[in-house]
Structure formats: C-alpha cells, structure tokens
Amino acid sequence: MFQTIEIADFENLLKEKFSDKILSAETHYDVSVATIEHHSIKDVIVFLKEQGFTFLTSCHGMHFPDAKEKFGMVYHLHDMPRNLRIRLKTFTNHEPPTFPSLTDIFPSANWMEREAYDFFGFKFTGHPDLRRILNMDSLEGWPMRKEFPLEDQARFDKDDKMFGR
Numbered sequence: 474m475f476q477t478i479e480i481a482d483f484e485n486l487l488k489e490k491f492s493d494k495i496l497s498a499e500t501h502y503d504v505s506v507a508t509i510e511h512h513s514i515k516d517v518i519v520f521l522k523e524q525g526f527t528f529l530t531s532c533h534g535m536h537f538p539d540a541k542e543k544f545g546m547v548y549h550l551h552d553m554p555r556n557l558r559i560r561l562k563t564f565t566n567h568e569p570p571t572f573p574s575l576t577d578i579f580p581s582a583n584w585m586e587r588e589a590y591d592f593f594g595f596k597f598t599g600h601p602d603l604r605r606i607l608n609m610d611s612l613e614g615w616p617m618r619k620e621f622p623l624e625d626q627a628r629f630d631k632d633d634k635m636f637g638r
Contacts, residue, residue: 483498483505483507483559484498484507486524487507487517490520491509491513491516491517491520493510494509494510494513494516494517495507495508495509495510495517496508496509496510501560504558504559504560505558505559505560506559506560506561506562507559507560507561507562508561508562508563508564509561509562509563510563511563511564511565511572514546514548514561514563514572514573515573515575515578517561518548518550518561518575518578519578521550521559521561522550522578522579524552525552525554525555525557526550526551526552526557526559527551527552527553528550528551528552528553529548529549529550529551529575529578529579529581529582529585530549530550530551530558531547531548531549531585532546532547532548532549532575532582532585532586532589533546533547533585533588533589534546534547534570534589534592534593534595534617535547535593536593536617536618536619538618538619538620541566542564542565542566543564543565543566543570544564544565544566544567544570544593544595545562545563545564545565546562546563546572546589546595547560547561547562548560548561548562548575569594569595569596570593570594570595570596571595571596571597571598572595572596572597572598573597573598573599574586574597574598574599574600574601576597576599576600576601577599583600583601583602584606586600586603587600587602587603587604587605587606588606588607590603590604590605590606591605591606591607591608592607592608592615592616592617593615593617593618594614594615594618
C-alpha cells in the first residue's frame with residue numbers, strides 16, 4: 474500500500490517555498506493532492522524532484538468545457554525509496570492550452586506530453602518533438618475534448634435510436 478505525506482507536512486513543504494502559488498492542498502483517496510498556479514507548475518515539480526520525488530508516474534490532460542478553467546494537466550510523482558506519491562494539478566483557459574514541458578526534468582514525459590497533445594491539443598513549450606503519437610496526422614481536431622463528435626457525421630446508415638440516443 475502506498476503511503477501519503479501527512480497533509481500538514483505536504484502543505485507546509487510547498488507553502489514554505491511557494492506560498493501564494495499553491496491554490497489548494499488536500500488528500501483524496503489516500504493521495505496528497507495540490508493545485509498549483511499555472512505559471513508555477515514547473516518550479517514546483519523541480520523542487521519536489523529535489524525533495525526525492527524522482528519518478529514521474531504519469532501526466533495527462535483534462536477538459537472541462539463548462540468549468541471556470543477549461544483545460545488542466547495532472548502530474549503524479551513518486552518517491553520510490555520512501556514509497557510516497559503525490560498528485561499535482563494545474564489549469565488554464567488559454568486556447569490553445571499551453572503548459573511547460575517536463576522533458577528536461579523527466580525524459581519519460583516526452584511520450585506522455587505527446588499523448589496530451591495528440592488527444593487534447595495541448596502545447597508544451599520546450600518539448601523536443603511535439604507531434605501526434607497515436608492518431609493519424611490527417612485527423613482534424615482533438616478526440617478527447619468534449620466537443621469532438623462521437624460518430625462520423627457523414628454516415629447516414631446508422632440509426633442512433635439503437636444506441637440510446
């Protein structure tokens with residue numbers, strides 16, 4: 474079972490260094506979670522890597538079209554020797570959504586950021602090779618965004634009543 478940092482320690486660790494850049498810090502399902510100001514996410518991740526969180530488990534995009542901030546990135550960091558994990562979130566409204574690349578800190582972020590670009594259209598400043606990774610280059614749009622059509626709009630041979638719509 475994973476251990477989490479005590480929430481008070483986690484908040485203190487981040488607020489000591491970044492004070493007003495931490496929008497919230499709490500625990501969800503036994504994982505310490507912090508929401509970080511958009512422009513400070515890379516600085517916070519660099520700091521946490523220096524504190525022992527040397528493994529980027531995953532990073533992925535989010536899209537909330539009706540929310541105050543439409544686009545977000547989630548980063549999961551792991552401290553292997555102490556078996557600790559944390560989740561960091563950051564949000565933006567800019568179109569196209571732009572986030573700093575972590576490839577210079579964690580080389581494994583390369584493909585994860587390419588996936589977020591491929592499915593959500595997120596740009597990553599400083600990424601060495603930002604191009605589609607799973608979808609065809611000819612695909613127009615971003616398939617994981619909520620406004621992307623579920624079906625081919627040119628097909629007339631399907632009866633949507635059969636699919637509960």
